[in-house]
Amino acid sequence: MTTAEIIDRVLDPFTECLTPQAARKIVGFRPDAETQERIGELAAKADTGSINDEERAEYQDYVDAFDLVAILKSKARSVLAKSDS
Numbered sequence: 001m002t003t004a005e006i007i008d009r010v011l012d013p014f015t016e017c018l019t020p021q022a023a024r025k026i027v028g029f030r031p032d033a034e035t036q037e038r039i040g041e042l043a044a045k046a047d048t049g050s051i052n053d054e055e056r057a058e059y060q061d062y063v064d065a066f067d068l069v070a071i072l073k074s075k076a077r078s079v080l081a082k083s084d085s
Contacts, residue, residue, distance in 0.1 A: 007071060015075040020083040023076035029069060038062075 001009070018026070031039070042059040045051035051059065 011071065011075055015079060018076060018079045020080060023079040023083075026076035027073050027080065029073070031066075035062075 039059070039062050042051065042055055042062065045055060046059055
């Protein structure tokens with residue numbers, strides 16, 4: 001199985017539990033200002049090559065977390081598309 005297939009297999013049952021209201025909240029999710037600022041700091045350091053190993057690991061954790069959020073948002077959009085039809 002591919003990673004995408006595994007993610008679908010795990011998250012599809014979760015998606016079936018979403019109400020349209022919950023799906024809209026997921027689609028509208030944005031990180032708080034402090035989180036956005038930290039990600040910006042780490043991204044700037046990564047771009048200039050001045051990021052240390054600990055910061056790189058933290059930055060990667062944020063990237064991984066927001067990859068998951070993007071997948072959840074996609075799943076939530078599919079719930080909304082079905083509820084609109």
